[in-house]
Amino acid sequence: MPKVLIIDDSAVMRKIIQRNIQQSGLLVDEFVEAGDGREGLEKATANNIDLILCDWNMPNMTGIDFVKALRGSGQKSNIPIVMVTTEGGEAKIEEAKNSGANGYLTKPFTPDQLKSKLGNFLLVK
């Protein structure tokens, strides 16, 4: 069963994302949380993570730096990453994809938008 890592400096947002996934019918076995990119990098490499959801603007290590670091690490470097962020616009989406992100969702989002985006990476019950 899939294990999902949620990286966001807002604990409230991590809870909202987790609740929306649980209510959506998407199959997730376990959630792992991290408050910034640095902690996210540690948890991504220490756990068997199947999907990462990552904010952009965070202290210590930003989301985009996290994506570059994970993709360049050689370890677990192919885990799918979906950016979930207030940063919008074509340029940011392009930058994220060029850095190795596999998907992009702009906050605020509806539960259906989240389900639709994550449905590319997770099975539905």
Next chain:
Amino acid sequence: MSAIEGVIESIASDITDATKTLFETMIMLDLKYDESSLVDETQIKTDVIGMVSFTGKYHGVIGLFCSKKFALKVASTMLMTELNEFTNDVKDAVGEISNMIAGNVKTKLTAQYGDMNLSIPIVIAGEGLSITAVNNHPVVADTTLSCFSKDPWLMTPFISVGEKFNVGLLLKESGK
């Protein structure tokens, strides 16, 4: 209308749109709003301020100003649990609301004026606190926070669940 006034008017509309979208998607509470206006009074009284600053061709601050009662209601809704104490989760929710409004406004500004950078949100909350602003006017508040600034805020008033709140904007052209 000067160029900067035109930009401010446009951003006021963006703030209204961003706040409406946020309430329709993630907060799911009723929302009414009124015309934005420049608040010339240098003092803004509130209990809670969520602020996000941005830099680029224009720089400034977008701030959410609300009562503790509203902050508790909106955080309770976001977390789907009744919150009665002003916990870190409530501050976090206010910060995230400010962040999502500012992020949407920033995206529109970026499309028009080039890349801009957004700060991480700051939330100030409390009673009997005082802050000193850029023009060094001392501020002493009894039971509310007071926010002083040299420049007027463009305030957009909203009402949700019977509680008033404002989303404010401070804006300047960089290098001027």
